Amino acid sequence: MRRRRALACFLIVLPLGARAGSEYAGMGGVGIGMPATSGDLSENPPAAVARGLDRREGAVHIGASLSRLTFAGSAYNTTVNTVDAFAGMSGLDLSAVTPLLGAGRLGIGVWQVDSRELRVDEPLDLALARTSGGPALAVNYSGGTTRIRQVERLDAVGLVWLVPLAEGDQGISAGPVYLNQGAEGSIEVSATSAVDGTTEPIRRLAGRRSLNGFGVQAGWFYRPLPDGSLGVSVLWIGPMGGYAWEQQDGIPAIRDTSSRPAQLRAGVGGSFKLIEGLMVALDLKYGGEIKHTEIRRVGTPAARTVTEYTDPTFAIHAGVEYRWDTPYGEFPVRAGFYTRP
Numbered sequence: 459m460r461r462r463r464a465l466a467c468f469l470i471v472l473p474l475g476a477r478a479g480s481e482y483a484g485m486g487g488v489g490i491g492m493p494a495t496s497g498d499l500s501e502n503p504p505a506a507v508a509r510g511l512d513r514r515e516g517a518v519h520i521g522a523s524l525s526r527l528t529f530a531g532s533a534y535n536t537t538v539n540t541v542d543a544f545a546g547m548s549g550l551d552l553s554a555v556t557p558l559l560g561a562g563r564l565g566i567g568v569w570q571v572d573s574r575e576l577r578v579d580e581p582l583d584l585a586l587a588r589t590s591g592g593p594a595l596a597v598n599y600s601g602g603t604t605r606i607r608q609v610e611r612l613d614a615v616g617l618v619w620l621v622p623l624a625e626g627d628q629g630i631s632a633g634p635v636y637l638n639q640g641a642e643g644s645i646e647v648s649a650t651s652a653v654d655g656t657t658e659p660i661r662r663l664a665g666r667r668s669l670n671g672f673g674v675q676a677g678w679f680y681r682p683l684p685d686g687s688l689g690v691s692v693l694w695i696g697p698m699g700g701y702a703w704e705q706q707d708g709i710p711a712i713r714d715t716s717s718r719p720a721q722l723r724a725g726v727g728g729s730f731k732l733i734e735g736l737m738v739a740l741d742l743k744y745g746g747e748i749k750h751t752e753i754r755r756v757g758t759p760a761a762r763t764v765t766e767y768t769d770p771t772f773a774i775h776a777g778v779e780y781r782w783d784t785p786y787g788e789f790p791v792r793a794g795f796y797t798r799p
Contacts, residue, residue, distance in 0.1 A: 483523060485777025486794025487549070488739040490727035491689035493681060496521075499553040499567035502691040502725070503618045504629030504679035506555050506565065511626075513558040519567075523549040529576065534604050535583040546575040555620065562621040565631065569614055571693070571723070576608040582649060588660060595649060595660075602649035602660070610641035614693075616675055627681040635673040637695055639718065642666040664705045669718050671698030686730035693723045702754070714754045718766070722746040727775075735783065741775040771799040 482489040482501070489501035493508040497517035506517060529542045553567030582602030584595045595602065618633030647660040673695040681687040702716035727741030748768035755761045777794035 482777070483521070484792035484794055485739060485779060486741075486775040486796040488727060488729070488741045488775045488777045488794065490691050490725045490741045490743075491679075491687050491729050492727070492739055493679070493687045493729070497553050497555045497565070498551065498569075499555075499565050499616055499618060499675075500549075500551045500569035500571070500614075502677045502679060502689045502727075503565050503620050503631035503633075503675070504622070504677045505687075505689055506553075507563055507620055507622050508626050508629060508679055508681065508687070511555075516557045516563075517555045519551065519553045521549055521551050522547060527575065529578050533578055533580050533606055535580050537583060537585075538581055540578060540580045542578045544575070544577040546573070548573045562619050565616070565618040565620050565633070567614075567616050567618075569616075571612040571614050571637070571695075573612070574608070574610045576606060576643075578604075578606040580604045580606065582647060582660075584649075598652055599649040599658075600652040600655075602647065605646040605648075606643075608641075608643035610639070612637060612639045612695075614638075614673075614675075618675060618677075629679045630677070632674070632676040635675050635693065635695075637671050637673055637698065639669040639698060639700075640667070662705075662707050664711075665703065667700065667702040667716055669698040669700035669716060671696045671718075683730070686728065688728045689726070691725045695721045695723065704754070712755065716754075717750070717752060719748060719750050721748055735781045737779045737781075739777050739779075743773040743775065745771040745773075769799075773797050773799060 482492065489498060489505065492505055494505050495511055495517055497506045497519035498521060499506060511517060525546050525548055527544055527546050532538065532540060549570060551567060551569030553565065553569065556564045582604055584599060586595055587593060588595060614635045614637050616633055616635040618631045620629060620631040622629045642665065644664040646662055648657050649660050650657055673693060675693045677691040679687065679689045697720050698718040700716055701713050703711045703713050705711040723745050725741055725743040727739065729737055729739035731737050747770045748766060750766045751763060753761060753763055773796065775796040777792060780791045782789045782791050
């Protein structure tokens with residue numbers, strides 16, 4: 459899918475005193491340079507213990523977000539422009555930071571590194587032939603639908619050692635990460651008979667892939683000014699390996715080995731206070747290039763080459779937060795903007 463830009467603007471109804479919840483919800487997903495006590499290890503671990511935690515205190519973070527995505531364009535039928543909107547879950551994470559253990563703290567987390575989802579119902583191109591060299595579908599059918607579904611997620615389980623420095627005005631972290639990439643997709647093509655109006659299945663394709671591997675996460679947080687902070691976070695994803703399954707038109711699924719090369723993901727960000735109660739933040743996130751080719755069904759007549767290619771991407775996350783002071787407590791009002799290439 460093409461580059462999407464999403465604008466999120468909504469109220470967070472939990473007071474700042476609550477240390478669980480989505481700390482950066484509504485701010486465009488910023489957080490790398492945000493001094494916070496949420497315990498969110500998916501952004502920048504040192505920021506999780508940057509301020510407000512006593513030696514005997516820990517933190518727990520639970521987060522998720524629901525996004526409305528839109529597909530606009532052509533998948534298989536170049537004669538029409540299809541627009542489909544659907545909801546997708548992202549930003550799932552559960553993490554915790556222990557009280558101070560000697561010189562540092564232990565962070566444990568399970569989070570979603572990345573996710574992609576596609577749900578499109580596109581009119582069937584009746585100019586196509588059901589078999590190579592055969593008549594066009596328009597001869598026997600009056601209409602049809604191509605139903606496309608795809609979900610891909612990269613999840614991580616991490617253990618990091620966090621060392622707060624300068625009374626929380628600086629911090630570093632590092633630790634191992636176990637990663638799992640799960641993907642599944644299907645294409646279902648059906649057509650409407652021009653004779654009796656019944657719906658007939660034309661093609662059914664389905665696939666699934668599960669890969670596992672290890673990586674390393676590291677972070678640095680620095681607050682040079684009382685009202686400003688900087689952060690850097692790096693996640694190196696090592697080579698991943700596993701299996702892929704494919705099934706066509708109801709025949710038994712075929713399993714084959716599959717792999718994915720290493721990738722580097724990094725982010726740098728900062729935040730500062732404009733006026734009392736008003737904070738702005740900006741993050742820049744980088745995803746490394748992936749080039750990979752593998753041969754499926756080696757040694758069989760159905761052998762074919764599968765190529766995976768991902769461009770290097772740069773994403774911008776920006777946000778603003780106003781802390782609204784009321785007689786019932788302090789409430790944050792947040793708005794944000796982000797790009798997802």
